[in-house]
Amino acid sequence: MKQMAFTYQSGLSSESVTLQNKIEMAEEIKDTSVISIKNLNVKTKDGDILKNINLQIPKNKIIVLLGPSGCGKTTLLKSLNRLTDLHKELKVSGQIIIDGQDIMKAGQNLSAMRQRMGLLSQRPFPLPASIYKNVAYGLKLKGIRSKKLIAHSVETNLKRVGLWNEVKDRLKSPATSLSIGQQQRLCLARGLAVKPTIILADEPTSALDPISTKIIENLFKDLKQHYTIILVTHVLRQALRLADHVVFMYYGEIIEQGHPDDILKNPKTAILKKYLVDGN
């Protein structure tokens, strides 16, 4: 596997980074990383989906998972909150350490663990309920019963995603009555309401028009001050616009990773070079 040492540092080219610097930076990231993935493998009876993934994900950054369809980006994302458990045909092994806890170990409180990670899917999946209830859902699961608290959280989070003014007069309407772009922002508000520390976003703008895409991208830029965002995307320009760190995957392996300027402008491997040429 062509696993590269993690070389994130804004504006630093790979050539200028000495081995010592690399080691220091890797150590630094290890300290600030919120997620540490060690030897993660995901298999089905037909073959490997993820092969020996090792990755450190730093805090309050946007990490973009890039790669062709079927390379395992979504599987990696879903492994992080153990949604892979839903697919009984998958065999998952390895360690995913989040804030010092290995979430792969048996006996984990999955509900609490998942609440720490907001999930935004390729296309929005509002729950079969009103706009208000969608945002309130996670809070009620958390055991919050105070109507005042819930109402406040609903308003705050709808405002955060810029949806409040558009829906404040129809909070009891079904969430499905919103446009796709609005639904995606609603799903983001719903995820933020449970106060996660990490946001998992699986091509969240792939079904959106350019205006809605821009709104979501701007939101991500604002949100990274407080959240670690792991974003799966096919769009190279989006990766360049948003990423603090890019991870390029191919056939279940991490091929290259680093600062977007390094990865997207000076690729080292032939596979990534070809992907970028074809992608552009």
Add this chain to the structure above:
Amino acid sequence: MNRKRRLTDSLVNIWMRGGLYIILAIPVFIGIGLYWKAAPLLNEHSLTDLIFSSKWFPMKGEFGFLPFIFSSVYVTLLAFILSAPLCLFAAIYLTQFSKRRLLNFMLPVIDILAGIPSVVYGVWGILVIVPLVSGSIAPFFGATSSGYSLLAGGIVLAVMCIPYMLNMLIEVFHTIPVGMKEASLSLGATHWEMVKHVIIRKGFPGIISAFGLGIAKAFGETIAVLMVVGNTLNITLSPFKAGYPLPALIANNYGEMMSIPDYDSALMFAALLLFVVILIINLFFRYFIHKTEKI
């Protein structure tokens, strides 16, 4: 070439429309036919008398359908109460909790259950359910029963409805997007909370539809019920007593005693009643589905 393609297009269009109109016309013609045959009875008796009277003396020209309607509703409700929760939870388990292998094993079993002729269910009812009711269930509740009872009819009907309801419920739960389940789980729901808030809620119109299908099937089922229900005129709340549902009345008597004036019309009226009730059940469930689909 273009003319030929246009002609083919038109012909296929006519064929499809024709097929649709024929299908739409079938229930209309059945309804008209039954009303036409039942008209002599309706001319001589008021509708209220026919539906709410419990006096059934065809020789004297008295045709009160209340005991038949009561038995039909009773047996149907019993079958629904026994089968609906069973099917709902089985479908949830098969689609949300069990391994795919179990579902793959169950699907042909369900198909086999659906394919068994109703007379076989009737025989099974006589051999197993009737003795069970008379020998075990009724004594357990301190009652005596010959076994040929509303309960036996309800149990046999429930078993007959299971494959239809279960199959439809499995289909309904399969249509719910995985993304919606993931959304619920990622917000911290447990598996059961996800089922409660997403699967059942999202699948609600489909669940109602499956239940409607089950009730309509149960209400119209004839042979198997006829064989175990006792076929005795009764209006009783005791499930251990015999009953006489509408389909059994028609099946037992059509072609017999036709010399009695208006008897033929009375049986056609029973068929018309069945037809109208099933129509109302379907319309009610359609309305309910329409209302709940908006969520």
